[in-house]
Amino acid sequence: MADATLNIQGKRVLFRPGTVLKLSVLIILILLIVLPLLRTVLFTLQPDTIKAWSDVLGSRLSKNLFYKPLTNTLLIGVVVSTGCVLIGGFLAWLVVMTNVPFRKTIGVMATLPFMIPSFAAALAWGTLFRNDRVGGQVGFLQGSGLDIPDWLAWGIVPTLIVLTLHYFSLAFTIIAAALATVNSDLVEAAQIAGAKGRKILMGVILPVTTPALVAAGSLCFAGAVSNFATPALLGLPVRMQTLSTRLFGMIEVGQVGRGYVIGIMLVIISGIFLWAGNRAISGRRSYATITGKGGRAKRFDLRGARWPLFAIAMTILTASTVVPVIVLFASSFAPSSSDLFANWTAHYWIGQSTPNIAQGTAGIVHNPDILRALGVTLSLGLAVAFTGMIIGLLTAYTLARYREGVISAAITQISFLPLLVPGIAFGAAYIAYLGAPIGPFPALYGTFALLVIAATAYLLPFSVQTGRAVIQQVGGELEESARITGAGFVKRMTAITMPLAVRGLAAGSILIFVKIIRDLSLVVLLFTPTMPVLSVVAYRYASEGFGQFANAITVVILSLSIVTTLIANRLQSKSQPWLNN
Amino acid sequence: MTVLNITRLGAMCILLSTAAFADGHLDEMTPNDLLPLAQQEGSVTVYSFTSRISKVEAAFEQAYPGIDLQGFDISSTEQIARLKAEAQAGVANADVIYISDTPVVLTELLETGIIAPYVPPRVADRVDEQYKSPLLAQRLSTKVLMYNEEANPNGAPVDSLWDLTRDEWNGRVVMVDPLQRGDYLDLMTEIVLQSDQMAQAYQTEFGQAIDLDGAANAGEKFIMDLFANDVILVRSTDDVNAAVGKLGQDNPPIGFTSYSDRRDNEEEGWALQVANDVAPAPGIIFPAIVALASEPKNPAAARLVIDFLMGDESDTGGPGLAPFYVAGDYVTRTDIVPHPDAVPLDDFNAWRLAPVETAKIRAEVGDLILTLQ
Numbered sequence: 031m032a033d034a035t036l037n038i039q040g041k042r043v044l045f046r047p048g049t050v051l052k053l054s055v056l057i058i059l060i061l062l063i064v065l066p067l068l069r070t071v072l073f074t075l076q077p078d079t080i081k082a083w084s085d086v087l088g089s090r091l092s093k094n095l096f097y098k099p100l101t102n103t104l105l106i107g108v109v110v111s112t113g114c115v116l117i118g119g120f121l122a123w124l125v126v127m128t129n130v131p132f133r134k135t136i137g138v139m140a141t142l143p144f145m146i147p148s149f150a151a152a153l154a155w156g157t158l159f160r161n162d163r164v165g166g167q168v169g170f171l172q173g174s175g176l177d178i179p180d181w182l183a184w185g186i187v188p189t190l191i192v193l194t195l196h197y198f199s200l201a202f203t204i205i206a207a208a209l210a211t212v213n214s215d216l217v218e219a220a221q222i223a224g225a226k227g228r229k230i231l232m233g234v235i236l237p238v239t240t241p242a243l244v245a246a247g248s249l250c251f252a253g254a255v256s257n258f259a260t261p262a263l264l265g266l267p268v269r270m271q272t273l274s275t276r277l278f279g280m281i282e283v284g285q286v287g288r289g290y291v292i293g294i295m296l297v298i299i300s301g302i303f304l305w306a307g308n309r310a311i312s313g314r315r316s317y318a319t320i321t322g323k324g325g326r327a328k329r330f331d332l333r334g335a336r337w338p339l340f341a342i343a344m345t346i347l348t349a350s351t352v353v354p355v356i357v358l359f360a361s362s363f364a365p366s367s368s369d370l371f372a373n374w375t376a377h378y379w380i381g382q383s384t385p386n387i388a389q390g391t392a393g394i395v396h397n398p399d400i401l402r403a404l405g406v407t408l409s410l411g412l413a414v415a416f417t418g419m420i421i422g423l424l425t426a427y428t429l430a431r432y433r434e435g436v437i438s439a440a441i442t443q444i445s446f447l448p449l450l451v452p453g454i455a456f457g458a459a460y461i462a463y464l465g466a467p468i469g470p471f472p473a474l475y476g477t478f479a480l481l482v483i484a485a486t487a488y489l490l491p492f493s494v495q496t497g498r499a500v501i502q503q504v505g506g507e508l509e510e511s512a513r514i515t516g517a518g519f520v521k522r523m524t525a526i527t528m529p530l531a532v533r534g535l536a537a538g539s540i541l542i543f544v545k546i547i548r549d550l551s552l553v554v555l556l557f558t559p560t561m562p563v564l565s566v567v568a569y570r571y572a573s574e575g576f577g578q579f580a581n582a583i584t585v586v587i588l589s590l591s592i593v594t595t596l597i598a599n600r601l602q603s604k605s606q607p608w609l610n611n
Numbered sequence: 612m613t614v615l616n617i618t619r620l621g622a623m624c625i626l627l628s629t630a631a632f633a634d635g636h637l638d639e640m641t642p643n644d645l646l647p648l649a650q651q652e653g654s655v656t657v658y659s660f661t662s663r664i665s666k667v668e669a670a671f672e673q674a675y676p677g678i679d680l681q682g683f684d685i686s687s688t689e690q691i692a693r694l695k696a697e698a699q700a701g702v703a704n705a706d707v708i709y710i711s712d713t714p715v716v717l718t719e720l721l722e723t724g725i726i727a728p729y730v731p732p733r734v735a736d737r738v739d740e741q742y743k744s745p746l747l748a749q750r751l752s753t754k755v756l757m758y759n760e761e762a763n764p765n766g767a768p769v770d771s772l773w774d775l776t777r778d779e780w781n782g783r784v785v786m787v788d789p790l791q792r793g794d795y796l797d798l799m800t801e802i803v804l805q806s807d808q809m810a811q812a813y814q815t816e817f818g819q820a821i822d823l824d825g826a827a828n829a830g831e832k833f834i835m836d837l838f839a840n841d842v843i844l845v846r847s848t849d850d851v852n853a854a855v856g857k858l859g860q861d862n863p864p865i866g867f868t869s870y871s872d873r874r875d876n877e878e879e880g881w882a883l884q885v886a887n888d889v890a891p892a893p894g895i896i897f898p899a900i901v902a903l904a905s906e907p908k909n910p911a912a913a914r915l916v917i918d919f920l921m922g923d924e925s926d927t928g929g930p931g932l933a934p935f936y937v938a939g940d941y942v943t944r945t946d947i948v949p950h951p952d953a954v955p956l957d958d959f960n961a962w963r964l965a966p967v968e969t970a971k972i973r974a975e976v977g978d979l980i981l982t983l984q
């Protein structure tokens with residue numbers, strides 16, 4: 031008798047709506063993310079590497095090895111994510127909700143900085159602000175007679191500015207997607223009640239876009255704290271270190287144990303910060319803004335502020351897009367890396383191999399390696415955008431519909447993890463994880479599948495966060511009415527949730543595509559001779575001093591990213607006519 | 612039953628010994644003997660720490676048609692990480708390893724059995740013992756003090772490493788962060804290993820015995836003083852080259868970089884020159900290693916590549932060595948004519964890196980530098 035009751039209760043727990051779904055998602059995430067990372071942790075617990083923990087956390091080295099870099103890292107994370115949400119949010123508001131001039135131009139330009147590798151932005155900073163501390167070529171401003179102080183040329187200030195100008199477009203993409211789904215009846219209700227623009231912004235729009243703001247802030251925070259190229263380029267001459275430059279350095283000189291410990295600490299500390307952010311959303315009940323009724327809201331009339339606000343937006347966008355693009359472009363034509371605008375030649379693009387230039391390397395259109403890498407890179411981008419968004423959507427849906435409980439909390443935390451793991455460590459973990467055969471499954475080392483699986487896992491935070499911001503706004507009522515009429519889970523997903531979330535999903539897919547085709551840190555260990563990708567080829571050229579080829583390839587990657595974005599924008603506006611004026 | 616087992620055992624013994632014999636046999640083969648076997652294998656994969664492998668690839672395929680050399684340009688540090696990961700995964704992708712970073716290579720790759728030594732019998736008698744064991748060095752590369760020749764037409768502006776700790780060089784010495792690049796950590800380690808010479812040079816420079824002031828030895832004292840004198844750390848040797856070498860500077864800095872980068876002076880607009888006479892030594896000279904993967908998929912072709920990389924019987928080593936026959940790179944073969952534009956190896960004052968000694972205290976020196984940053 032008692033057994034029977036227990037049994038029934040047990041079944042109820044098991045078949046409570048969502049349990050199966052939640053468990054499946056959890057298992058997928060554990061397989062993709064937790065197991066490979068666990069290997070890294072176990073590595074630092076081996077008898078001969080365990081001393082790394084005390085070296086890093088409590089020895090005479092700790093101050094320089096860990097605590098000072100940690101302070102810089104947290105400063106960067108907090109300032110950059112705040113700046114990104116402010117700038118990205120401001121631009122998204124201008125583009126989506128106001129009648130600012132050249133809205134579409136601003137919209138397209140605001141998505142560009144994220145596609146420009148952050149090292150290009152850092153190089154561009156140097157081109158302008160570099161002073162005579164290091165010697166050699168000074169920047170444009172110092173060259174024009176201005177005396178640029180060290181704090182403006184090197185260290186934390188330029189790092190903060192460059193990273194903010196790099197990551198704000200990530201915030202823009204997410205916040206714009208969320209703003210675009212804000213329902214007209216909310217805004218109209220406020221207008222009827224007599225609320226003015228500022229009041230509507232603060233009282234209606236900001237609150238309902240909170241999930242997007244928090245998601246954007248979290249992604250920018252995580253991106254900024256694990257960014258390597260910018261602090262390495264701008265910080266080193268004044269000996270500013272962050273956890274990521276320290277991690278890289280430790281692995282670089284063969285002290286892998288310490289490197290991993292720093293990496294693990296980076297994960298833990300960022301995790302705590304992001305957990306706090308997540309608490310902020312999960313406290314609220316519902317963010318549903320796309321409901322069964324309502325249409326597009328009227329745009330705010332900025333009146334006299336139209337052109338001044340336009341000028342502010344363009345200043346930010348010029349600094350973050352036009353300048354780095356010019357530097358990249360120029361340096362793919364300039365024979366000398368120190369004099370960007372002299373003696374231009376198209377050799378690095380279209381030249382045939384000549385022995386006296388760059389060890390006989392042919393221009394990139396004649397280079398079979400680069401063409402092959404281009405094919406692999408594009409396939410990888412498409413495959414990962416597809417797999418990433420499927421798992422991302424599934425995860426986001428699960429979290430939005432069943433946000434209570436331990437499993438959901440675990441899913442949230444795990445889906446964030448890869449963001450905090452430096453790509454090179456993630457790649458190494460994956461080689462150890464899937465490189466060798468597991469039971470009946472063959473070793474995946476050197477296969478396209480390994481690249482796709484690892485990249486999907488690595489970029490999951492992006493797919494989940496973007497999917498989540500949108501899906502939380504797709505009201506449950508639509509799906510519920512479908513369920514009442516007898517539609518199954520798959521039917522509801524494909525007929526209701528997917529179409530409504532398509533803009534956010536497309537935005538997520540673009541992010542993933544763009545991120546993976548220019549990603550270096552993850553693939554640098556995973557790529558194999560038969561499976562070259564563009565960024566690795568570019569990196570090889572850059573490290574051999576053939577910066578022009580590297581920059582030419584970067585320009586190719588950039589063009590690919592821009593074309594993708596434009597196509598995606600066009601597709602979106604066709605499938606969602608209500609987003610147009 | 613027992614008989615069967617014994618027969619099996621015997622068969623296994625024979626098989627094993629043939630395998631061993633075959634391998635040993637390969638080590639003794641001349642290029643001509645290796646060629647047909649290598650052609651049967653059809654391809655060979657090389658991990659190389661220099662992009663010059665693409666030139667080697669073209670030359671090799673021309674010399675030995677029918678063997679596809681797949682050369683991959685992968686930095687030493689990355690090769691080490693990759694080879695270790697591959698070994699863990701039970702995959703042997705590379706046949707030939709061409710790499711620097713010897714101190715790490717010895718402990719992480721050779722001692723762990725991931726790579727194995729091979730000296731082509733053809734050139735074995737023309738390479739010094741020190742460059743054949745424990746691994747074969749193909750050439751020697753450098754990290755030495757370089758200055759701007761244009762701004763200092765009468766030679767180096769310093770005559771001792773200790774000059775770099777003087778006030779006039781405050782904030783004007785450039786090098787790559789030794790905690791981000793292995794070869795610079797090797798340089799710092801060598802300075803510590805050469806503490807006696809450093810103490811002697813101090814005495815000569817300042818006319819008094821060195822006061823260690825808490826440092827363990829003269830080498831460590833130098834590193835501490837150098838960092839206290841605001842040495843500027845950058846990310847890559849090219850950054851050092853541009854800072855030190857850039858033409859048109861009134862008061863250029865000085866810095867540690869590769870002697871062979873002088874070959875790019877014209878193309879890049881630099882005026883780099885080595886400060887060879889600086890006391891006690893301008894820096895380090897260290898080997899570039901060629902080795903076999905311990906279980907190469909293409910054992911004959913792999914050996915043929917290493918043979919090819921050691922150069923042919925001509926005075927300058929022919930097409931296999933051509934990419935490396937530049938001023939500032941020193942080929943280890945004793946019968947190759949030294950490059951006419953470089954300081955001859957015998958006159959080159961840099962310390963010869965001792966990989967085994969370096970490996971012992973490298974991490975300690977790294978820790979010291981960590982506390983100084």
